[in-house]
Amino acid sequence: MSARILIVEDEEPLTMLLRYNLESEGYEVHTAARGDEADTLIREARPDLIVLDWMLPGLSGIELCRRLRARPETMQLPIIMLTARGEESERIRGLSTGADDYIVKPFSVPELLARVRALLRRSSPERVSNLLSAGDIELDREKKRVSRNGKPVDLGPTEFRLLEFLMERPGRVFSREQLLDGVWGSEIYIDERTVDVHVGRLRKALNHGHAADPIRTVRGAGYALDDRFGKIEKSA
Ligand code: CA
Secondary structure, X not given: OOOEEEEEOOOHHHHHHHHHHHHHOOOEEEEXXXXXXXXXXXXHOOOOEEEEEOOOOOOOHHHHHHHHHHOHHHOOXXXXXXXXXXXXXXXXXXXOOOOOEEEEEOOOHXXXXXXXXXHXXXXXXXXXXXXXXXXXXXXXXXXXXXXXXXXXXXXXXXXXXXXXXXXXXXXXXXXXXXXXXXXXXXXXXXXXXXXXXXXXXXXXXXXXXXXXXXXXXXXXXXXXXXXXXXOOEEEO
């Protein structure tokens, strides 16, 4: 059973972006654009984690957080607070908000996903999958290990993240730009050719002694992990 995540955010483009990425990771995602609406949703069905914006119409994120902490059934509910850079984030540091973690906007999506995973691992370990597999390739997110056909594959940290990203979304074609955003984060400036270099290294390490190349180059488009190669399976 996948973890239920509630996104409480009134900026629709950000909600869409987060929903898309969290669903790609296999979570069940619900959204609310107002604080009071979120409060009602949480009373109806308790999520496993909340991504909560600080500034919201209806009821502020901080007030909602206080209310949740005051109720026994949501006292321990994991909350990641989103704050804007500047005054709010300065204030939140000095305040006991009750949130488990907070992240300052603008943030990179991989960073938020990592925080979500880390929090869920602590609160509901049975709901988080550490193991990804595709064909004869296995990737353990927690132990940072990769094997192919049972034999360990030695990867650098960037190649590991790149493979993890591709294995989470098998069959989907990603442009170099999308891979840069997803693997390196959008705040860092890196030449798109860097992607080719790391894909080359990943291929070399993965395919050593193996006939089939699981990474497909799509001319003029980008790269994909071949889904004919194997269906994704997630387990705890
Ligand atoms: Ca807001």
